[in-house]
Amino acid sequence: MKKVILSIGLYCSLLQGVRAQEYLTFNPKNSTTRSSDSSSNYQKRTLKFEEANIVSEYYFQNGNNSAITGGIGTERLTDFANSFELRFSKLDRYNRLHSFTADMNVDFYSSASSDKIDPLTISSASKKDTHIYPSLSWSVKDDVLRTTHGFSYSYSTEYDYKSHGFNAFITKLSKDKNREFSIKGGAFFDTYMAILPSELRPLTYPSGAEGDKRGIAYKPRNSYNASFSLSQVINQRLQVMAIIEPSYQEGLLSTPFHRVYFTNGNETVEKLPGTRFKLPVGLRMSYFAGDRTVIRAFYRAYVDDWGMTAHTTNLEVPFKITPFFSISPFYRFNSQTAVKYFKAYAQHQPSEVFYTSDYDISSFTSQFVGMGIRLAPPGGIAGLLNWSSLEVRYGYYSRSNGMYGHSISAHIKIK
Numbered sequence: 001m002k003k004v005i006l007s008i009g010l011y012c013s014l015l016q017g018v019r020a021q022e023y024l025t026f027n028p029k030n031s032t033t034r035s036s037d038s039s040s041n042y043q044k045r046t047l048k049f050e051e052a053n054i055v056s057e058y059y060f061q062n063g064n065n066s067a068i069t070g071g072i073g074t075e076r077l078t079d080f081a082n083s084f085e086l087r088f089s090k091l092d093r094y095n096r097l098h099s100f101t102a103d104m105n106v107d108f109y110s111s112a113s114s115d116k117i118d119p120l121t122i123s124s125a126s127k128k129d130t131h132i133y134p135s136l137s138w139s140v141k142d143d144v145l146r147t148t149h150g151f152s153y154s155y156s157t158e159y160d161y162k163s164h165g166f167n168a169f170i171t172k173l174s175k176d177k178n179r180e181f182s183i184k185g186g187a188f189f190d191t192y193m194a195i196l197p198s199e200l201r202p203l204t205y206p207s208g209a210e211g212d213k214r215g216i217a218y219k220p221r222n223s224y225n226a227s228f229s230l231s232q233v234i235n236q237r238l239q240v241m242a243i244i245e246p247s248y249q250e251g252l253l254s255t256p257f258h259r260v261y262f263t264n265g266n267e268t269v270e271k272l273p274g275t276r277f278k279l280p281v282g283l284r285m286s287y288f289a290g291d292r293t294v295i296r297a298f299y300r301a302y303v304d305d306w307g308m309t310a311h312t313t314n315l316e317v318p319f320k321i322t323p324f325f326s327i328s329p330f331y332r333f334n335s336q337t338a339v340k341y342f343k344a345y346a347q348h349q350p351s352e353v354f355y356t357s358d359y360d361i362s363s364f365t366s367q368f369v370g371m372g373i374r375l376a377p378p379g380g381i382a383g384l385l386n387w388s389s390l391e392v393r394y395g396y397y398s399r400s401n402g403m404y405g406h407s408i409s410a411h412i413k414i415k
Contacts (some may be wrong), residue, residue, distance in 0.1 A: 045090050045091040047089075047100075048088060048089050049087075050087040050088060050089050050099070050415070051087050051413060051414060052085065052413070052414040052415075053083070053087075053413055054083070054084055054085075054412040055411045055412075056080070056081070056082050056083075056410050057079075057082075057409035057410075058080055058081075059077075059081070059405060059406070060077070060078050060079075060406050060407075061076070061077050061403065061406075062074070062076045062403070062404060063075035063076075063359075063399070063401070063403030063404065065362075065401060065402075065403065066116065067113075067258040067356070067358035067359065067360070068113045068258060069113070070258075070259040070260060070267075070345050070346070071345040071358075071359060073113065073116060074113055074116075075112075075113055076112040077109060077111045077113070078110050079107055079108070079109040080108045081105070081108075082105065082107070084103070084104045084105075085103040086102045087100070092140075096141060097140070098139070099139045100136075100138055101135075101138075101152075102135075102136055103134060103136075105131075105134065106132050107133075108131075109128070109129060110127060117197055117257045118197070118198035119198070129158060129159045131156070131157075131158045132156070133154060133155065133163075135154035135165075137150060137151070137153075137167075138150055138151055138152070139151075139169075146172060146175070147170065147171065148169075149168075149169065150168070150169055150170075151166075151167070151168045152165075152166070152167045153165065153167075159193075160193040160195055160215070161190055162190070162191050163188055163189065163190040164189050165186065165187070165188040165189075166188075167186035168184070169182060169184040169227075170183055171183075179231065179233070180230070180231045181229070182231075183227070184226065184228075184229075185224075185225070185226050185227075186226075187222070188222065189220070190220065190222070191220055191221075192219045192220075193217075193218055194216050194217045194219055195214070195215045195257050196215075196216060196257060197257050199267070200267070200269060215256075216256075219251060219252035221249065222249065224248045224249075225245065225246070225247035226246055227243065228243070229241055229243045229244075231284075237289070238285070238286070238287050240283065240284065240285050240286075241284040243284070244279075244280070244281050244282075245279075245280045245281075246279050247278045247279075249275065249277075250276075251274060252274075253272050255270055255358070256269050256270070257269065258270035258358055260356065261345055261348070261357075262348050262349065263350070264350055266350060268355075270355065270356045270357070270358065271355055272306075272341060272354055272356055275305075277305045279302070279303050280300050280302045281300065281301050282299060282300040283298070283299050284296075284298050285297045285298075291320070292319055293317060293320070294317070294318045295317055296316045296318070297313075297314065297315050297316075298312075298313070299311075299313050300313075304339075306340060306341065307339050307340035308361060310337070311334070311336075312333070314330070314331070315332075316328055316329070316330040316331075324377045325375055326374045327372065327373055328371065329371050330371070330372070331369045332367065334366045335364075336364065336365075337363050338361065338362045339361045341355055342356050342363075345357055359401060364399050364401050365399070365400045366397065366398065367397070367398050368395055368396070368397045370395030371393070372391055372393040373391065373392050374389060374391040375389060376388060376389040376390075386415060387413075387414055388413050388415045390410070390411070390412055391413075392408070392410050395408075
């Protein structure tokens with residue numbers, strides 16, 4: 001099932017501001033030239049534990065435009081997401097820093113709208129499910145060449161799909177360490193089970209809860225994305241970054257258990273084109289307004305070949321109340337137009353080639369507002385030295401079509 005907010009990653013905001021401040025004060029005189037005699041400067045290093053990150057989030061949403069029932073009906077959903085990440089590092093014989101990250105993510109969700117895939121079943125199997133998505137990543141930082149490159153693999157599985165993802169990146173710093181260029185590329189290869197609504201299934205198709213877990217076929221969906229970014233330190237207070245992230249999808253891009261109703265009363269399932277090209281362009285800014293305040297702003301423009309355009313602005317202002325306690329109010333506003341294949345319940349004409357009543361790709365405005373609180377005392381949380389920080393965030397999401405959601409997350413860092 002789709003979830004309109006993934007605020008589990010929002011805790012990174014303040015940490016990125018700290019990293020940027022450290023970056024601004026980096027002393028280029030510390031760089032060294034690699035010796036051809038590796039034995040002369042090689043320091044034997046075993047694999048070193050860097051940190052562990054534990055994140056848990058509870059999310060709740062509700063609305064009245066479920067795509068499963070043709071654009072009407074409940075969108076009630078709850079999700080309990082958990083992430084456990086381990087990071088290690090090691091120097092090689094050329095004093096290049098190798099970083100290794102293992103991440104395990106598990107979501108437990110309950111969706112009232114999914115229960116309507118088979119409305120005659122008291123409690124269908126698709127109402128509740130578990131989403132598991134681990135990942136492994138590796139990167140190498142070379143201070144002499146001023147480069148960092150890496151690779152990652154991810155896997156994801158849910159009751160109706162499986163996915164394999166591959167990502168690679170390389171970054172290059174300028175000689176004065178004030179400019180960085182980054183290139184990223186990724187590919188995701190998904191296999192979806194085509195599950196139909198109960199009333200549209202073949203006569204030989206299983207009924208009830210078993211039918212909600214079986215499909216008429218397995219369909220591929222492949223996604224390819226790239227990212228090009230250029231960051232520049234303007235002065236000791238201001239850093240900016242420009243980003244362009246084109247992506248291309250092919251395969252089953254519609255959801256077979258999304259119902260669509262025509263003006264003549266007939267019913268079918270959602271049908272969308274087999275390809276989609278997306279082009280987001282963004283600009284980030286970090287401004288250090290003093291020892292206590294960082295202003296972080298983001299703007300993104302989006303366009304795709306399905307006819308959607310969107311504009312997103314985000315503002316977050318981490319503020320240190322004490323050296324060890326900070327708050328981070330944030331606000332995000334999004335405005336988007338509908339794809340050309342969208343119409344509301346029972347508004348599609350039978351002669352149309354493509355059709356959907358999924359309000360996620362309709363025209364609306366949305367807002368997301370909230371606050372984060374972060375503790376990082378020098379003696380550790382609760383006197384535990386290795387428990388270096390705790391951050392709790394709450395956010396409220398609302399759409400102009402009446403949908404709303406609440407999210408609360410906690411992030412524990414152990415070093």
